[in-house]
Amino acid sequence: MKNKLIQDERAVAQNRKIGSETCNLLLGGLIISVLIKTYVFNVPFTQYATELLCLLGASIYIVISNIIAGNNVYETKGKGKKSVVLTSLVVGLVICVSAGITNYARYGDKYTDGKFFLITLAILFVSGTVITFLIYSPIYKLNQKRQKKIAEELDKEENDVK
Secondary structure, eight states, rough: OOOOOOHHHHHHHHHHHHHHHHHHHHHHHHHHHHHHHIIIIIGGGGGGGHHHHHHHHHHHHHHHHHHTTOOOOOOOTTTTHHHHHHHHHHHHHHHHHHHHHHHHHHGGGGGHHHHHHHHHHHHHHHHHHHHHHHHHHHHHHHHHHHHHHHHHHHHEEEEEHH
């Protein structure tokens, strides 16, 4: 008979919490590093491509793992689709502002008329919002579908027990 090590639930929960916080800190550090290299140091893409790839890979892994586990990726009670639209608008605005500031800092002397700069900002906002919506919408639908499937399986198991 093998001796199984009995672990305290509190210790396991604490270890998981520490691991989760470490992951969040590393992802935050990657985001800050990419932003600083991009906007402050103005380095070429090849200088931060690895960090960006790690950030995107980790983010995709987290989203897919949560969907498979049936966890709600969008923890919004009753706001679902509104949350996707709102997130898309906010991300579009952030993209517009950050890229607009960078664009103006680099090419401000070429904007003799403010009209072209405003058109550039409008294009950045619309494209950022649409791309974000096209990414978040399928994630939301997959998440809802998976949660519904898990709920049906649990209901079926509950009915079988009775």
